[in-house]
Amino acid sequence: MKKLTISQIANLAGVSKATVSRVLNGYPHISPEIREKVQAVIQETGFQRNNVARLLASNRSNIIGLVIPSGAKAVFTDPYFPAVTQGITQFCNQNQLTLALFVFHSEDEGMDTIKNILTAGLVDGLVITADRKDDYFIPRLIEHQMPFVVLGRPEKNIQDISYVDTDNVGGAYMATKHLLELGHRRIGIVACNTNSAGDDRYKGYLQALEEYDIDTNPCLIAYGDFSLNSGYEATRRLIPEKPDAIFVSSDTMALGGLQALREVGLTVPDDIAIVGYDDLPPAVQAGPPLTTVRQPIEKSGLLAAEILMGILDEEITPPHQVVLPNQLIIRASSGAT
Amino acid sequence: MKKLTISQIANLAGVSKATVSRVLNGYPHISPEIREKVQAVIQETGFQRNNVARLLASNRSNIIGLVIPSGAKAVFTDPYFPAVTQGITQFCNQNQLTLALFVFHSEDEGMDTIKNILTAGLVDGLVITADRKDDYFIPRLIEHQMPFVVLGRPEKNIQDISYVDTDNVGGAYMATKHLLELGHRRIGIVACNTNSAGDDRYKGYLQALEEYDIDTNPCLIAYGDFSLNSGYEATRRLIPEKPDAIFVSSDTMALGGLQALREVGLTVPDDIAIVGYDDLPPAVQAGPPLTTVRQPIEKSGLLAAEILMGILDEEITPPHQVVLPNQLIIRASSGAT
DNA sequence: CTGAAAGCGCTTACAG
DNA sequence: CTGAAAGCGCTTACAG
Incomplete structure (x- = not known):
């Protein structure tokens, strides 16, 4: 099965290279008979155009x-x-x-x-x-x-x-509001300020608190970097402040956070409620039954x-x-x- | 900053395209002066060769x-x-x-x-x-x-x-042997037979058991597919058989397994010891303090x-x-x- | 060691 | 609607 070129197809179909090329590229104005003939030959031979040549000539690589x-x-x-x-x-x-x-x-x-x-x-x-x-x-x-x-x-x-x-703003807002509606008032956040998603989620958190006239408490804000470990560390820093709920701005960090809570014997959601933010694919989500904001990644x-x-x-x-x-x-x- | 071609470089350097091409490709036999001159021009202009053309001509795309x-x-x-x-x-x-x-x-x-x-x-x-x-x-x-x-x-x-x-055979062997040395004798396995890594790990498990003259017990073998959920399910099937240890052939499945154990109130490693197999990157591994076989992915x-x-x-x-x-x-x- | 020239396989104005 | 021909930017025998 040698590699065929457009010229060989042209010969087999009894037309010019240009015509084959046009068929290949779906040009509109080609007589049906010729189009069909060329397509038949392409079909039979299993011809595939060389994309490199195409690119060089057309400046389009796909x-x-x-x-x-x-x-x-x-x-x-x-x-x-x-x-x-x-x-x-x-x-x-x-x-x-x-x-x-x-x-x-x-x-x-x-x-x-x-x-x-x-x-x-x-x-x-x-x-x-x-x-x-x-x-x-x-x-x-x-x-x-x-x-x-x-x-x-x-x-x-x-x-x-x-x-x-x-x-992200809306998602974090929903998450925080959910916690507020559940009656929580000391809501901590594991935030992240190394990317715009983190910024936006922080913003949504603030928005919800504001709506409920709750002042932000700097002690209830801890930063991570989206990694599991950082979630663990940040949550540990939060625990002494006795939040009754935490919005963790990524599921991966939330997993770390759960571990931190478990280590000190705190139960979720009875002692502390947690909402994560979906960075996990569905198959993994199924694991932790964590309330979370799902984003369509x-x-x-x-x-x-x-x-x-x-x-x-x-x-x-x-x-x-x-x-x-x-x-x-x-x-x-x-x-x- | 227009795109330069090899011809323009050739002109600027006062040589032929062929020579520029040779310099570019590190041909051995070129006079030092010419090579340097060409390189200087390339340096100044910031020329980068068009890889598409190169590929079409040389059949090498990098x-x-x-x-x-x-x-x-x-x-x-x-x-x-x-x-x-x-x-x-x-x-x-x-x-x-x-x-x-x-x-x-x-x-x-x-x-x-x-x-x-x-x-x-x-x-x-x-x-x-x-x-x-x-x-x-x-x-x-x-x-x-x-x-x-x-x-x-x-x-x-x-x-x-x-x-x-x-x-994988050696790794699973080490894992199982470790459990044996710890004194465990009813060692279950969460295996996987959908790829060669799974097969090999199963083989290593058998090898270690054999070395200790322990008959394999079909009840202690459960299959998963490397997903977290399948690890959870497989472990649940294993629990009634009362293993004192389980070799889980992937960390992801091991996480699922831990969850299953926790649900029924079993403690790791006191009730059941677990060894996983490293499918997790270091940053995540740091999370679960799970004994595991690390592979250099x-x-x-x-x-x-x-x-x-x-x-x-x-x-x-x-x-x-x-x-x-x-x-x-x-x-x-x-x-x- | 270096250059002129052909060629890689396609596309696309340009004619017709 | 179709074809002949130039050209995309490079590489590489072939001479010299």
Whole structure:
């Protein structure tokens, strides 16, 4: 099974290369007979066009890149990343795109890689997972006119950038309000200020408290970095302040928090109620019966890819911005993990 | 900052395109003056070669693919995948490779994608995460002479295939022997027979029992699929058989198992000792103080990429096979998660 | 050691 | 609606 070229197909079908190319690309004005003949030959021979040549000639590769600046180490400990990838690959497979994965382990690496991406001309566009560290390369993307869409809320130039975010403010607001409605008044938070999702969740927490005329108590605020350990540590710091409930801004941290509570013999939710924030895929969620805010991570990924493709096909004019709603999943928190 | 071509560099340096190309590719026999001059121009201008053109002309893309057949859904719930990716991207960044990610959500999708990969000529080679489902495309890879290395142990044609495996038999043996040395005799296992890692771990378990002249008791064997839930379920099935210890062949399942034990009021390790198998990255491991077998997942990924590159550069002649040792990490299992 | 030229497999104005 | 031809930016025998 040798690799066929477009010329051979042209010969077999008795037409020119140009015509084969047009059929391949779905050009509208081709006589039905010719189109069918060419398609028949393609079918029989199992011909697949060489995408590299196509790219060189047309400047379109059908490769999109997923950029993950893992300055936030947590990227690899929390399951956000696999879920996003899942969504994007699904879209790619359905639309004959191939996905290039760019993971930076440091800022320097990031700059190098971005430079390569930009000049090598391999990808048509990028999906970028948002991070406080965006700043250093997003401007270069813009400057080079590389199409991209951000997953999450970008830090700067927000009005000019396409993104798919999830309603973190609203989600945290729901979570906190839920605790308030349950009658809790000393509600702590394990927050995170290393990314915009963390910021927004903090904001939602404040919003709910404000609505209930409760002053924020600095002692009830502890910071983590989305990792399990940091959740454990932050919760330990909170315990002496005797909160009756804690909103933990990620499930991974909430797991750490549960452990901290268990160590000192506190029961969830009787002693302390806990609401997490969904960074776990469904299969793992099923484990801890933790009340949590569910965000549609997979869908975000898929949507981001879809929007990117829309932009590339000039069916969408950027900036295009979407904020997906979250959902409060109430579970009987037994305190077990 | 327009994109420069090799011709422009040639003009600026006063040489031919061919010479610039040779400098770029590190050809040995070039006069030092010319080489330096060309390099100077490249430096000044910040020129980066267009990899697409390079590929079309040379048939080498410097793109390698990572193939993840997620027939085993668990791929996205357990942290194996991010860890592997971490290792591979690290190698790619260091060696100017770009990584294409191919995730199949079904076997059909897999066949389509593989066909595309093979004919599109985009990638130089593949790293493949092993799975019982390999069978359906590995033969095609061989047939098309696409270089690849398998992560884990392939199911068939094992002698002809390059792979990086981890010593699962040895690891499970260590784990079980550890429990035996602790004096346990009714040692259950939460096994998994959907991939070769599961098979090997089961084998190691049997080996250790045999060494202690203990007959295997079918009642003490329960199967899961590497997911948290399946670990929970399998452990529940084991509890009535009153094991005094359980070897759980993945940490993710072990977490589920802990939950099952906790629900019925059993303490770890006093009532039942548990040893897991490391599918969790260090940051998460830190959570549950669970005795576990640690496997070098990241390193496997990196190594697989390195071997693949070696094969591509013809510095390694396939098949090249590596089995990395595992390590028993003994922790005071408090039973907390 | 270096250059002129052909070629990688496709796309796409340009004619017709 | 279709074809002949130029061109995408590089690599690599082939001469010299």
